[in-house]
Amino acid sequence: MNHFVVKYYYGWFFIFCPHNVKINIVKICTKDKVMQVFNELSFEDGLPIPLQIKNHIKKLIVGGMLRKDEKLPSTRELSSMLDVSRNSVLKAYEELADDGYVRIEHNVGAYVLYIHVNTEENWELSWEERLSQSAHIADQLDLIKNTVRLEKKVINFRGLAPDKEIFDIEGVKRAFLNIISKEGYNVLNYGYAKGYKPLIDYLKSYMRGKGIDTEGKDIVITNGFTEGFGIVLSTICEEGDSILCENPTHNTALKIMKMHKLNVVGVDIEANGIDTFKLGEALKKNNIKAGYLVPSYHNPTGTVMPLEKRVEIYKTFKEHNVPIIEDGFSEELRYSGAHIPPIAAISGKGNGVIYIGSFSKILFPGIRVGWVLADKRLMTSLESIKKSSNIHTSFLDQAILYEYLLEGNLDKCIKKSRRIYKERYSFALECARRYIPYEEITGDGGMYIFLKLSKHIDCHRVLAECYERGVIFTPGDIFYVEGDNHNTMRLSFANVDLQDIEKGFSIIGEVVNNI
């Protein structure tokens, strides 16, 4: 019966073909003229039939094809036309009435209740002129970062997303099912701004495992490092305040500081971390609110600050009574040498160090969970600010992460990450030395190396040419406070296999040599 049939009922024409194909409902407004073919209803598998009928009629009503007080066809008519049970149509009509789109008059029929509004309105605001300064800064920094849009398959030395081999999907599934059976609907309900208590307790113990004295301190769970850092800045800085950081430094942190309209004071780093003399000078000269440091696998240079240096830096900050914001970023990704305690551990019972942690680079960045460990008084305010940002971090995610950690999966993941990245790291170093004309290469492990070219050329130009040849990386200038050092680049091997590392680096080398 694969032909069209046209029927006329109560002032309507219905053109239809067999069930599960397409049914066009045509409304007749004057007797002779088909006014408008106003929509198509094709039943899809999966969704209940009454819901599909309801949605379709709703669309007609909202779209103005059915106006207020118009009568819908009777349930008997529509059901026979659509070749569905009368009950389905009845249910659809009842739900439309429940939702306030139609009213049902007993033994008379269903009438449209909703008043269609004229959508011919066209009030145009020029949003470009209405953007805040922060919006402009954010737009601009995003633009600089994304000079090259990923429109084709490339060898990607830009990303820091973990290798897909590292994602333990089965473990997460197990954790989800366990936590759902333990916590039930609680994980779907509102929680506390501070976070999920068992996770907080777990992280406190984890922090003690790093040698940090957690007494008098507390933890707030955040949506990753990014939010944690933003909340800390909102809690202790005013617009125009000065903040100190390593130069170069983590570009997202730089973006956040600039968006908070802070005066960013960058202090140059040496092979083993920030220059302590220059640090002292900077702290003396400026009225610094806080210092932001990435002691392990520093982003972008990849260097690990040795213990003595950490102690020295800690003492310098202490001397000037300036708090430290420590970014615990991928601290876990060490491949050799002794484990070095974070600065927060060196500070012992003191409350001058705020530690921000995250497992994003090791476990799963898609679940945005990080944490801030800080003094209890400060925590009250961090919590209030967090609450006003987004009430709290997804409870479900926190609970899944907790259950996942509880089952001892972190160690397994770290082990897997180290195995994969360590090999890539050594090979990347080797290939960089072999193929790219460099002045300096830094990086003690982690997920990337940082390279200064021997030539004074702009890496954005190198990037543009590399992109043509299917390779991308991060130009180094975006990590510098002043946006200088154009002949530097960060090369991440987090998601590139050995073969592509060699291929990609040799292309970069060729491009550099030919400029």
Add this chain to the structure above:
Amino acid sequence: MNHFVVKYYYGWFFIFCPHNVKINIVKICTKDKVMQVFNELSFEDGLPIPLQIKNHIKKLIVGGMLRKDEKLPSTRELSSMLDVSRNSVLKAYEELADDGYVRIEHNVGAYVLYIHVNTEENWELSWEERLSQSAHIADQLDLIKNTVRLEKKVINFRGLAPDKEIFDIEGVKRAFLNIISKEGYNVLNYGYAKGYKPLIDYLKSYMRGKGIDTEGKDIVITNGFTEGFGIVLSTICEEGDSILCENPTHNTALKIMKMHKLNVVGVDIEANGIDTFKLGEALKKNNIKAGYLVPSYHNPTGTVMPLEKRVEIYKTFKEHNVPIIEDGFSEELRYSGAHIPPIAAISGKGNGVIYIGSFSKILFPGIRVGWVLADKRLMTSLESIKKSSNIHTSFLDQAILYEYLLEGNLDKCIKKSRRIYKERYSFALECARRYIPYEEITGDGGMYIFLKLSKHIDCHRVLAECYERGVIFTPGDIFYVEGDNHNTMRLSFANVDLQDIEKGFSIIGEVVNNI
């Protein structure tokens, strides 16, 4: 064998009792004296034995009980002492070496590599003096809100968390398993700042279902309404700008506006919404950046703005070229009357209305997912700001929500919510009239009613006395721009059954009568 045994190995004393009870390892520093019982290792079920041994030794090392270059007992010795396989100890030692806590010298032994830092440091900063203005505002507003801390089981007319009956845990479980099998590890990896594409498409179509023209507009997914509103303000407002809102208004929105250091201009509301004459005056007099409105089930008054009023208000804003931020808050929770299109639908092809939506009150607030629908140019900046806040909203949560919606569960939940709340709503109105001496009660549905007492007494005082008698509610003054109208209260019945509604309201009535 339930007695203690002391053994001496290589300069160590081990006191231990049978497996699975407690084992105290005691270190001897001088030959005759047990220097310190430094920790307890009790094997727990669930975690692998090597991991437990590793964690324990790590704790000893980090805690300074084992210092750099000290030798650990041999694997053979430790395994016999702990009554575990030698392989377990070997594995623990290897992992300690991997983590950089010990070094293993082949055929000689394992030595501590980690340098313990002195945690006697005690640098005390006075954080109280270092808090930003925003932190103080946030603290203060939280304090005002939480005059009464929930320390006992009470009849709670304060919360807006959905009733537990509404949480569809089985549906969420199904959605999770489906999306994991569809998307695999992708849901655990980084995503786009804008959000999960299929969810965005779903929501666009959902918005079209409300009569909104989505052409030239786009959606960014946020961590609930709260973040959405904050991002919108950051994108279009500078400190000191004026913003208009209904007075009273949603207290969280009020908090966010104040934390953005905006000048909040409140316009009184009448029975059916904001007073249009006063609105026009306010728009004329002040240089207003945007107007924040809650047209449906207005928080706290519970009133629904009729269509004609919406059109009138829309036209007034348009006339003054001031954009509207529309809070779609629990729009779905209507119990009677016609469905009314949001203001964003009235504005048709125009781009002057920013719509913020969320399913928190109907589905699951624990998964923090909301959205902002706005003009495409504005969207670019909203996206940049969102990115700098927390990269993106949890991908896993977005994907679960999408899958959940796709299966047609929203309608089911709305139906369930309406059934539960509608009954409570009518009963609450009835009880309020019967028990509480009021001058005015408002509320057309939703989850709460708003009440003005006939007496001029402070509801914080009423609250304090009610709390003593096991009842809490939200004093109305926190919803007012100036914090006045002390004789008002918001009574939410979202999580209170009929019996407790009657009991609670009668207690409130008695307390009011006795003041």
